[in-house]
Amino acid sequence: MDFGWSEEELGFRAELRRFLRTELDGRWEGPVRQLGSAENVRYSRDFTARLAERGWLIPHWPAEHGGGGSSPWKHMITGEELWSIGEPRGPQYMNVNWIGPSIMAHGTEAQRREHLPRIARGEVIWCQGFSEPEAGSDLVALRTRAVRDGDDYLVTGSKVWTSYASVADYCYLLVRTDPAAPRHQGISVLLVPTDTPGFEIRSIDAVIGDHAFHELNFAEMRVAASCRLGPENEGWNVVREALAFERVGAPRYARASRVLDDLVDWAERDERPLTAAVRERIATARAACEAARLLAYRVVDERAQGLPPSANVYIARAAMVRAERAVGEVGLEIMGAEGLVDGSLADEQLRKAMVAGIAAGTYEMQLNLVARALELPRG
Amino acid sequence: MRFMLTADQRALLDATRALLARHAGASRARALGGHAPRYDAELDEALVDAGFAGCARDHDAGALAAALVVEATAEALGVVAIGARALVAPGLDVDPPAGAVALMVAGRQGPARFACEARAALVAWGPEAWLVAMDGVAADRVASRYGYPLGRVVARGDWVSRGDPLGPGSGPRLLAWWRAALALELVGTMRAAFDLTLEYVRHRSQFGKPIGSFQAVQHRLAETSILIEGSRLLALETAWLGAPDEAAAVALTHAAAAARRVFHETHQLTGAMGFAVDNDLHLSTMRLPALLTEAATMPPAGEAVVTSRWPALAAREG
Numbered sequence: 001m002d003f004g005w006s007e008e009e010l011g012f013r014a015e016l017r018r019f020l021r022t023e024l025d026g027r028w029e030g031p032v033r034q035l036g037s038a039e040n041v042r043y044s045r046d047f048t049a050r051l052a053e054r055g056w057l058i059p060h061w062p063a064e065h066g067g068g069g070s071s072p073w074k075h076m077i078t079g080e081e082l083w084s085i086g087e088p089r090g091p092q093y094m095n096v097n098w099i100g101p102s103i104m105a106h107g108t109e110a111q112r113r114e115h116l117p118r119i120a121r122g123e124v125i126w127c128q129g130f131s132e133p134e135a136g137s138d139l140v141a142l143r144t145r146a147v148r149d150g151d152d153y154l155v156t157g158s159k160v161w162t163s164y165a166s167v168a169d170y171c172y173l174l175v176r177t178d179p180a181a182p183r184h185q186g187i188s189v190l191l192v193p194t195d196t197p198g199f200e201i202r203s204i205d206a207v208i209g210d211h212a213f214h215e216l217n218f219a220e221m222r223v224a225a226s227c228r229l230g231p232e233n234e235g236w237n238v239v240r241e242a243l244a245f246e247r248v249g250a251p252r253y254a255r256a257s258r259v260l261d262d263l264v265d266w267a268e269r270d271e272r273p274l275t276a277a278v279r280e281r282i283a284t285a286r287a288a289c290e291a292a293r294l295l296a297y298r299v300v301d302e303r304a305q306g307l308p309p310s311a312n313v314y315i316a317r318a319a320m321v322r323a324e325r326a327v328g329e330v331g332l333e334i335m336g337a338e339g340l341v342d343g344s345l346a347d348e349q350l351r352k353a354m355v356a357g358i359a360a361g362t363y364e365m366q367l368n369l370v371a372r373a374l375e376l377p378r379g
Numbered sequence: 380m381r382f383m384l385t386a387d388q389r390a391l392l393d394a395t396r397a398l399l400a401r402h403a404g405a406s407r408a409r410a411l412g413g414h415a416p417r418y419d420a421e422l423d424e425a426l427v428d429a430g431f432a433g434c435a436r437d438h439d440a441g442a443l444a445a446a447l448v449v450e451a452t453a454e455a456l457g458v459v460a461i462g463a464r465a466l467v468a469p470g471l472d473v474d475p476p477a478g479a480v481a482l483m484v485a486g487r488q489g490p491a492r493f494a495c496e497a498r499a500a501l502v503a504w505g506p507e508a509w510l511v512a513m514d515g516v517a518a519d520r521v522a523s524r525y526g527y528p529l530g531r532v533v534a535r536g537d538w539v540s541r542g543d544p545l546g547p548g549s550g551p552r553l554l555a556w557w558r559a560a561l562a563l564e565l566v567g568t569m570r571a572a573f574d575l576t577l578e579y580v581r582h583r584s585q586f587g588k589p590i591g592s593f594q595a596v597q598h599r600l601a602e603t604s605i606l607i608e609g610s611r612l613l614a615l616e617t618a619w620l621g622a623p624d625e626a627a628a629v630a631l632t633h634a635a636a637a638a639r640r641v642f643h644e645t646h647q648l649t650g651a652m653g654f655a656v657d658n659d660l661h662l663s664t665m666r667l668p669a670l671l672t673e674a675a676t677m678p679p680a681g682e683a684v685v686t687s688r689w690p691a692l693a694a695r696e697g
Contacts (some may be wrong), residue, residue, distance in 0.1 A: 001388055001443060002381040003619040073380065264689045274692065276682070283681030286688065287633035290626075291609025294616060301382040315605050322605070364598065371597035374577060374604060377589045379597075 013077050016056065020081060023050065024088060033086050036211030041125065041167040044090025048122030051078075051089065057122050058096050065104055065112070066120035071304045076297070079251045084258040087250075091126065091164040095119045097249030099126050099172055102242040103191070106230035111191065115170075127194070129159040129173035129216060130239075137362050139174075140183040140236065144218065146175035146190065148225065153177075153190065155198075155221040163359075165201050165214035168194050172242075178233050187235040191227045198222065208351045244309035246360050247317040248299045252352075253292035256320075256327040259349045260285055263327075263334045266345060270338075278333050285326035292319040311373030314366040321356045321363050328353030382612075384447075391440065392447050395431050399455035405659040408456040413656065414524040414665050418479055418496040419458040426452065426461065427477065435469035442466065446563050446618035450611070453567025456662050458527065460493050462560030467501060470556035470622055471545055473510050475499035481513065482557050483532075485539050487676045490521040492669065494530030501553055502539050503677070508553035511542030526666035554677050555627040562614035562627075562634040565670050569607050569634075569641045571663035576600070576645040579652075579660075596648060603644050606637035628683035635674055638667045 005013075024047075031039040051057045060075035061067020068074070075096070082089055089096075100119045103111055118124040135141040144157025155175055165171070171192045178186030192199065198221030204213040230238040264282065267274055274282070295316040302310060331346030332339040339346030357363035372378075384392060402422045411417050426432040426448070435445035445465040452461040463480035478498035483491055485504035494500075497513045516538050518530040532538070545553075577600060580591030590596050613630040620626050645664055646653050653660045674680060686693035 001384050001615065001619070003616045005380065261689075264692065268689075268691050279685045279692070280679070280681040283628070283632050283684035284636060286684055287613070287629045287636070288609075290629050291606075291613055291633050294612035295605075295609055297380055298382045298612065301380060305383070315608055318601070318605050319609055367598045367601040368594070370601035370604060371594075374597075374600060375581070376577070376597050376600065377581060377592040379588075379592045379594055 009073055009077060012074055013081065016078060016081050019054065019056075020085065020088075023047065024085065028085070028088055034209065034211065035087065035090060036164050036167065036209070038167070040090050040211075041164075044088055044092060045123060045125070047088045048090070048092045050122075052120060052122040057089075057092075058100070058120055061096075061100065061104070061120070065100070065116045072300050073304060076251065076300045079249070080254040083251050084254040086255070089122075091168070092119075092122060092124075093250060094128070094246070095124065095126050098242045098245035099128075101245060102172075102189075102238060103229065105241065106189075106238050108226070110226065111229065115191065124170065125164060125168045126170045126172055127162050127164045127168035127214075129162055129171045129192075131159065131161045133158055133160050137365050140187070142174055142176060142187065144173075144175045145179065146177050146188060146223070148177075149222070151225050152222045153225060153228075155190070155192075155218045155223055157218055159216040160213075161204070162214045162216055163212060165194065165216060166203060166211070170194060171199070171216070172229075174235060174239060177235075181233060184236045186233050187239075188232050189229040189235040189238050190223050191229055192221075192223050196221055196223060208355050212355075241309075243361065244313050247313050247366075248296050248320075250360075251293075251296060252320040252356060253289045253296065253323045255352070256323045256349070257286070257289040257293070259331065259345055260289065260327045263331050263345050263349075267334050272334065272336075274334065278330065281326075281330045281333060285323070285330045288319070288323040288326040292316065292323040295319045311370055314369040314373070317360065318363055318366040318370065321366075324349075324353040324356040387440065388444060388447060391431070391434065391444050392451060394429070395426075395448050395451050396455070398425055398429055398431065399451060399457065401425075403452065403455035403457040405456060405662055408458060408526075408662050411458050414526055414661055415522070416458045416526070416528060418493060418528050420478065420496075422452075422457050423459045423464070423478065426457075426459065427464070432461065432465045433469070435465060442470065442618040442621060443615060445469065446559070446615050449560055449563040450567040450570075450614070453564040454571050455567075456571060460497070462557075462564050463501060466560040466563070466618065467553065467556040470559075471501065471508055471510075471549060471552055473501070473545060475501070475510060476512070482553075482560075482673070484676050485509075488532065489672075489676065490523065490529040490531050491676070492527045492529060492673060494518040494532055495520050495528060496530075500542075501557075502542070503550050503553045503557075504539055506547055506550045508545045508549035509539050509542040510545060511539055515541075523669075524665060525669035526662065527669050529669070551624060552622075554683070555622040555624050557677065558627040558631040558674070558680055558683075559614060559617045559622045561670055561674050562610065562617065562630040565631075565634040565638045565667065566607065566611045566614055568663050568666050568670065569610070569638055572641055572645045572660060572667070573600075573603060573607060575660050575663070576648050576653075579649050583652075590648070599644050599648065603637075603641055606633075606640055610634040610637045623687075625684060625687035628680045628687060631674055631680040632684055635671055635680065638671055642667045 059068035146153040177188040200217040328350040335346040434440040481497035481500040521529040617626040
């Protein structure tokens with residue numbers, strides 16, 4: 001056990017911070033910071049490409065796919081630094097965390113050639129077509145059908161709560177290719193260009209943000225069978241692996257920590273009195289962020305050691321949710337009614353915290369999986 | 380950053396656990412008096428003789444190794460001042476005489492762990508810590524069922540200044556190492572209570588199935604385990620870092636919140652059976668409030684988090 005950073009890792013973090021200071025100065029403000037907004041997407045494409053030029057977008061990818069072949073720690077440091085300031089990579093963090101690795105692991109040569117270089121250059125945006133009106137936590141209940149028709153599939157069904165769909169170039173789409181098979185079988189993954197005729201997108205207004213959600217509808221949308229990732233009907237295994245990456249891919253604790261610092265700075269500047277009770281809750285929130293940090297590091301270490309994902313992934317994810325919520329709650333206590341103003345620190349954090357327990361598998365699903373790892377009897 | 384134990388750390392922990400299997404555990408705690416035990420001088424001596432209590436002074440092993448010993452000793456229900464001996468004293472670079480070491484804050488007169496049997500005390504007194512020989516300091520036994528021998532110092536006058544001051548700044552250092560040690564003792568104790576509860580809900584059947592199969596039970600245990608795991612990593616990291624003020628206060632803040640939850644959940648999920656003295660659960664759970672109140676003799680850890688991370692706030696009160 002060793003809680004230290006290597007010289008190289010410390011140097012990398014310092015260099016990255018210097019780069020971010022000059023790169024973001026004056027540009028990373030206002031609507032540009034609203035994940036999924038048109039301004040955000042425009043800026044993030046530009047920013048991510050510049051990150052890629054420096055070799056910092058995919059340091060953890062193998063060299064044969066344009067990566068730096070380094071341990072996952074560099075990628076984690078990048079994630080922490082970028083999430084803590086609001087994630088200027090925009091939706092592209094998903095590409096490098098799990099969509100790219102998923103294509104690396106299961107893609108055909110042609111799929112790798114088509115997708116990986118564009119992800120590596122930071123010039124493509126993906127969305128994930130997972131949830132459906134009748135398939136949320138119970139994701140394997142998904143019904144969107146893909147019926148083989150010659151060299152194509154005809155896809156019919158709906159996806160919902162899809163983030164970034166209106167700005168995405170591709171969708172990582174889960175479909176059912178064998179409705180007769182047991183639920184976990186008969187699922188396939190399709191990598192679908194969002195400009196495919198019949199890829200219908202409707203935005204859903206939501207209190208958590210202006211560009212948060214979409215509904216996707218397909219009526220016999222024709223998708224080439226060559227777009228299928230991995231073997232037909234074995235998509236569940238493909239996606240389960242991907243989800244393990246997704247759960248800790250976004251170091252939410254880093255942002256929550258930063259927001260807590262900013263909230264305290266705000267209170268100092270505004271000379272707000274902080275009662276002993278509020279200070280106690282600030283400390284509790286800080287502790288929740290720190291616990292989540294170490295629990296996430298433990299997962300990165302497992303990955304660095306080449307171990308398969310363990311239940312520590314779910315523990316880390318649940319701890320991150322707790323941290324986000326703790327900061328979300330104390331934010332309003334610190335700011336009072338000022339926290340209700342659109343775009344205030346407390347407002348943004350509270351809305352992020354609302355999503356944290358739902359996205360990437362609900363908090364309850366993480367707890368179910370932790371319970372399974374504790375070898376509690378199945379219900 | 381490595382989360383797996385090194386070969387040396389693993390060997391130390393295995394050897395410590397082997398010793399604890401012989402000299403500690405539930406039956407030993409019962410032999411010592413169960414929820415109102417006497418001090419385990421034999422275990423104390425065994426841990427010192429084997430070198431485990433002093434491993435923080437070994438340059439290669441360091442405070443992290445000592446932290447593993449403290450955690451394991453608490454998990455094995457040892458009735459010894461392992462936190463003070465293995466972590467706090469080496470952290471202050473002092474070597475108290477053999478036997479129990481009490482940790483105290485000057486001016487706080489309440490019952491304290493090991494006050495009657497302590498050969499020495501480390502006392503926080505403003506900016507300095509003092510190492511005080513306790514042989515001539517009178518203390519009365521306090522009747523209590525919270526898993527440790529408690530005593531109340533009744534010596535008159537200023538007994539602390541009869542000891543040796545450890546230099547400017549040693550006061551806050553004592554508090555930081557004490558917080559780290561308490562966090563580790565809480566973690567080990569929570570783990571013992573949690574594991575018994577886990578075993579219980581796997582086998583206790585109601586409504587025709589194990590109660591551990593109910594989601595209402597599973598989620599509470601899952602959340603509890605997440606809190607314990609987080610507390611553990613924070614406490615170990617704090618020791619590794621040498622107990623900086625902020626990290627130590629964060630570790631104790633987290634562990635204390637976790638312990639409050641563990642106390643209630645383990646007793647709730649084990650029902651009336653968990654209260655029975657025949658059941659081992661109380662040997663760990665009843666210690667949690669004792670450790671929490673010891674934490675509360677120090678300035679609040681939460682306040683220490685705030686003032687060490689945001690010093691500007693230290694000057695301002697709400």
